[in-house]
Amino acid sequence: MAQNNLPKGRPLDELDVQILQLLQRNARLTNREIALQLGLSVTPTYERIRRLERLGYIQGYVALLDPRRIGQALTVMATIRLKEHSREYLEQFVEQVQKLPEVMECYYVAGDFDYILKVAVSDMDAYQQFLVKKLAGLENIGQVQSHFIMMDIKKSTAYPLDALL
Incomplete structure (x- = not known):
């Protein structure tokens, strides 16, 4: 093994x-x-x-639900850069983002950005409302870049397990 x-x-x-x-x-x-x-x-x-x-x-x-059938047709990958990186601010961001129902996934990453959020909303207007009224309202947000998913090319929830054998 x-x-x-x-x-x-x-x-x-x-x-x-x-x-x-x-x-x-x-x-x-x-x-x-x-x-x-x-x-x-x-x-x-x-x-x-x-x-x-x-x-x-x-x-x-x-x-696993079809997002279009439940009115969540727009998926956005939002990259977030924080203004400050103290432990207090990092913990505060994590606590706040976990309360946002539109955020399906949140990843703390290394590189040009601090976090990547997968956001599911009904349409562009709903995303604009989410961005302005919720995300931009979080303390310590420095920059947000939004990447709109045009088409799912590959979408899987199954991990390859060959390495376990």
Whole structure:
């Protein structure tokens, strides 16, 4: 097995990785369906899945929604540069941005910007309102650049797991 940062205890084996791959593709698979695909019985499959959850490999299960169907057709990647970088200001920004429902994801990054936000809104007017009334109102915002997603070329939630084998 390749060197990686696995938790202490029995490392993942090929069956564990196959379970993770199956659940990444379709989290609605039942234990029985997974067991059939792996050639196992249901109980050991169930126990493996619970172990993967306990160890933190599986953090949760979600339904992926079509943003257009729920009125969130515009996705914006906003790059943020803060004015100051003291611990207090960094923590304050994180606390404030977590309260904004339009922000789907927030990344603290190295490089020209401090943060990248993935923002979902209905349209350009809604983004302008978000920018002016919410984001620009946060203390310590120095610069915001907005990048509008024109088309999804590749969009995946599944991680490659080959390195675990």
